[in-house]
Amino acid sequence: MSFLAPLYLLGIAAAAAPIVLHLVRRAPRGEVVFSSLMYLKPTPPVSARRSRLEHLLLMLLRIAALCLLAFAFARPYLSRALPGLLGPARERVMVLVDTSASMRRGDAWPKAVALARKAIESRAEGDELAVFAFDTETRPLLAFSEARALDPAARRATAIARVEAASPSWRATRLGQALIEAVAALDFESAAEREQAPRERRIVLVSDLERGGRLEALGDFDWPSNVQLEIEPVELPGANASLTLAEPGRAAHDRPNEPRRVVVSNEPGHDQDAFTLVWSSDGGKPQGAPIPVHVPPGESRVVSAQAPAGLGGARVLTLKGDAYDFDNMVSIAVPPAETIDVVYLGNDRADDPAGARFFLERAFENAPGRTVRVLAEARQGASAWPAAKRPGLVVIAAEPPDPLRSQLVSFVESGGLALVLLGPEPPRATLATLAQVDPRTLALPLVSGDWMLGQIDFAHPLFAPFAGAGFNDFTRIHFWKICDIKAGALGGARIVARFESGAPAVVELARGKGRVVVLASSWRPVDSQLARSSKFVPLLATLLESGAPGSRLGDRIAIGDPVPLAGAEPLSIKKPDGSTALATGVFKDTDSPGFYTATGSSPPFSFAVNLDPQEGRTAPVAREVFEQYGCRLSRRAPTPVDVAQVALERETEQESRQKAWRPIIVSLLGVLLLETLLAGRARGRAPTPAEAFTS
């Protein structure tokens, strides 16, 4: 039996009061009116033994009432040892440190290291400990398995050393995803380990909790009941302003000297609202006049910033006036103007609106930032296509002459891109050659009817730009004449789209280093509505760009995004810090903002990598938001200092669960009722007529 408020037991001393009061002899309180006192003289009462006994019972009841009251106020409870309450409770603890770009602000990182160190040092030796870092992805600094292999005494020192060795990256924050992965890592153990592992798990999150941390990933996550989240916020004074591109990638399609739209955001609570934008070349001095921008705290402004004349293709726009400058710069790579040749191998004239060439030439008109020439001089007997340089795309609408066919094969094998149209004159022999199948087995029967595209692989680069909900409606494009490509007729070709009948509509073949895209119809107006649909121009532009990836990325790449590269040969990519990396097909090492230059291809090209726009939203998220997402928030770990507080909380919980004061209060009421009855009975015992009348 324990008491939650034992001081109230002192109230039992009040039990002396009834004893004293019962010892004090008092004048009788009752009054009797009598006709005459002529026969009477004062005779003070002397307690009889019997009445004393009755009063003793009353006194005992009154003492009992006071004792019960004091007892109830002391809130007694039966203390039961709850497992893992106060003893050397072992926990499986993960310290999750934010290393995103926002941690580069001011002294955020030193503070984060200090908090992580404190969290690690507060752990008991018996705890299982791991340290993870997160930004866009979550990575272990000290995994559970590694920590378990360490000497328990050295475990915490190692963990602290790993944190101190880490540094914030330029990547964006994916806090929600990091928490999910942390929970998974807490549970990631073998069945044998699970038996021994502590049941209580804890994630100590050291982060600036920025709003742009994409916490919404927790929305569908079912937070485990045995994992507690302890938040150690990195708090910084002041607020942040950020600069981001309004339309990333726009530079590739704009003319070089058009003004560029950027967004200046000012976080709530910032004491600044006047900023300036300054242009400069990459690593160069500021150029042109500063552009003043007024943005009240908590708001954003879109600003059209006109670059000064003479600025090169690698431009930097910087926001001045903000204390935290990690997100105050955007790099804009303006690709140089270029001319791309598209070879058309067909028999129709350029001015024939019933043919395919007519629409092909018009599809590439007015392409921003580049000039596309459609060359269609190939005729029977021609030995080579007229392009002086390597074309970006070869469109085959009719069977080309044999010399051209061999040139086409070598073009594709060396990494070129060809588009085969299976129109009224399907180039069966060329297709068979490119697909490396027997022409005699390749049956391409023309079928008339009415079809739509029924199944499209939007993951394919050709259709990826149309994957959005507003652009993926291809049902208005009808096909009336198609070639029925039998399954397996083209070997290991990838079917990118099918007609609603299930017949392949768009097929991609790989040949050597290049690719061949086969359209099982044509865009001639008599064959289909493709040329007259809104999808035609972007589809061809995407196809043309896929022949030379990377060259026109401009500034659409954010930190951590993979960059597709053309060709199968490795490219040497120079990073902003001057280091060089080799990449083939995809370059993934976009780990810092600035300009990247790829050499090894002809011509060399540059692209800019910028910070994730969300990373500038540094205002902290409230703790309640975590609770709304279902996280079980806890206070700090129960350090020895807090043991008494924790013990008190547990005692309070036990007491409130048992509620022993209730039966005590009921007993008290019973005693009071009994006391009232007895007292009333003692007073009104055997009432005489006179007493009854006068009372």
Add this chain to the structure above:
Amino acid sequence: MSTGEPHAGRAEHASEPVAAASGWIDPVALSRIKNLQIRARVAVEGFVRGIHKSPFHGFSVEFSEYRQYSPGDDPRYLDWRLYARSDRHYIKRFEDETNLRTYLVLDSSRSMTYGSGPLKKCDYARTAAATLAYFLTTQRDAVGLALFDERIVEFIPPRYRPGQLRRIMGVLEREPAGRATDLGTPLEQVAATARKRGLVIILSDLLAPTGLLANRLGALRARGHEVLLLRILDPAEITFPFRDAARFRDVESGREIILDPARARAEYMKRFTEHAAELKRLAVELGIDHAQISTADPLEVVLFQLLGARARRGRTTGRGHAKPGAMR
């Protein structure tokens, strides 16, 4: 009929259960009859009527005796026929029934308001006075009333005439408002007022020293009055049944004393008995009918015994002949 005066039928009906049970009317039940006159009539119907003989000789049909005329006699009463026959003057005397002149002297002091039960002493006394007045009126006797506490506060001379009974009832229905009891002064006033001989019925609790009482009662007796002393007491005053210690307050003076009844009872009973014995001795000495009545006793039984005893004794005015003990 929740309010207003109950009629005779209802009064009889109200008294029926008690009367049926014991043969007599319970005083409490009787006191429930609001109208005092009806209450009195109900009580009167319960006892035998008494007959009073006039102590005077006067006009009557019943001849008593002749007496020789002496100067100063009223010549109207000369028997002229006898004078014609015998030439002597004789006065003709008759024995005639005449009005009894009755004075009801009622104590209205504060102590009469005491009652340990539902019935107060004053209620009982008023009912008794009203009953006697009604009874005497039906006997064609003259009835008067004197209400006193420390002095006479109301006095109605005895008369037999229409309206007299109603006046008496009106006075009796008033609540007593006096304070202390002092029999001396009121009895002196009664003696001074009642010049003609008659019956003086004193209804009081006599909770007062007997000092002057003897002189005043003696003065009444000396004037030829018959005196009937009815001492009306509450049962609690007779037995003192209290048990628990309490503050006892005098209803007249307001004086309070702290009392343990268990210890005080013996002393009380001793002094009470002594006082009662003193009163009794006084009554015997003066030839006064004396009765002690408890408010628990049925009224008509008391009056029956009282008046019955008087009727049996006849008109006795001599000292030392009263038998008060016969009434109880």
